[in-house]
Amino acid sequence: MAGLQHGAVAFRFKQDPVSELAQLWSVGWDLQTSPIYSWSGTERKDLGKIIFQVTLSGYGDVQIDGKTHRVHPGQAFVVKSPSNYRYYLPETSEKWEFMYITLYGKEADRCYEHIREKTNQVIRFHPESVPVKLVKQIFDEANSKNVTSAYKGSSLAYQFIMELYEYVSEMDREMDEWPESVVSAVLFARQSYQNPIGPDEMADASGLSRYHFTRIFKKETGFTPIQYLTNIRISKAIELLAHTKYTTEEIAALVGYTNANYLNKVCRKVTGKSPGELRKEKTEWQSDKFLQE
Incomplete structure (x- = not known):
């Protein structure tokens, strides 16, 4: 899947x-x-x-x-x-x-x-x-x-x-249009978050060098590529926790993380709660709540 x-x-x-x-x-x-x-x-x-x-x-x-x-x-x-x-x-x-x-x-x-x-x-x-x-x-x-x-x-x-x-x-x-390089990277991230991708792959999708891409992406969106990708993954994980019976291990794989332990670590960093706590509360995650580093 x-x-x-x-x-x-x-x-x-x-x-x-x-x-x-x-x-x-x-x-x-x-x-x-x-x-x-x-x-x-x-x-x-x-x-x-x-x-x-x-x-x-x-x-x-x-x-x-x-x-x-x-x-x-x-x-x-x-x-x-x-x-x-x-x-x-x-x-x-x-x-x-x-x-x-x-x-x-x-x-x-x-x-x-x-x-x-x-x-x-x-x-x-x-x-x-x-x-x-x-x-x-x-x-x-x-x-x-x-x-x-x-x-x-x-x-x-x-x-x-x-x-x-x-x-x-x-x-x-609508908000100001992003450059095509940023649009390409965001579309790539949204469609491929379940795969083992990161900022390098997003930069490749943008057609820019990693350094140039990271600078432009942060300027246009206000977030680093990894912050943006993390939000996509955590938003999807919370949706699956709230509306499915998949195990945490299965959800981790479905959103692009290697295992349940890593998903747990990122969930706690982003939301302050474990996947189990999020599932119990059926928390809805707002798209503007990005991880800040």
Whole structure:
């Protein structure tokens, strides 16, 4: 489970009243390295579907109504089939890693039209934005085979649509955009925290030297890379402690720590409490409570 990344899950629920409102069609995490990768909005067979695709690393191109947009890490596009679009890996790009979610239903259509009115359909997302985190959550739920009914699928689809509405309406008041190097590192950390990564790997994801990256990251976010990564891991550990029956040893592995003893040490340093105490209290950890060194 800890090493699971790329893959896709398709949902084929029987038609149901909840599906008419909002429903999942597919969710996935993909890495493309060949320029033959290309999808056309006039040739696809999955008609009436809304596609949201956010770049994690590398870049791709999307053509919408004849205009080409380069989609870098932290940027997403929203399109509907059938319509005049094409997205592909350009020959100048070595890779394009992205997550996507495909939706349908009346609310999905309404949200798509709202996005067309407010944007050019290519949107810059802050790495901490709820829609980006929610796509990963839905992907994890699907891979864990927890989306087993049309009702659960519709609930997740509707939640994503509402978060997308809110994000688009608040875009002008979002915090200052971070440089692409910082966005790339944060997206990498958020998607790979369960693996044995640290500041060196975050620096590699940013495309900068370790020294330059650390200086820029601290300047832009107010935290060191290890503080930021630690918060992600501890937040996830507390969520698992509160809502699952995994052992502390299992949770340590799921959030990227070598063993339960190390998780215990970090938990005490960050929160002042042991994993057992946090589980008993079902503590909710706020994202602004970062470890300070």
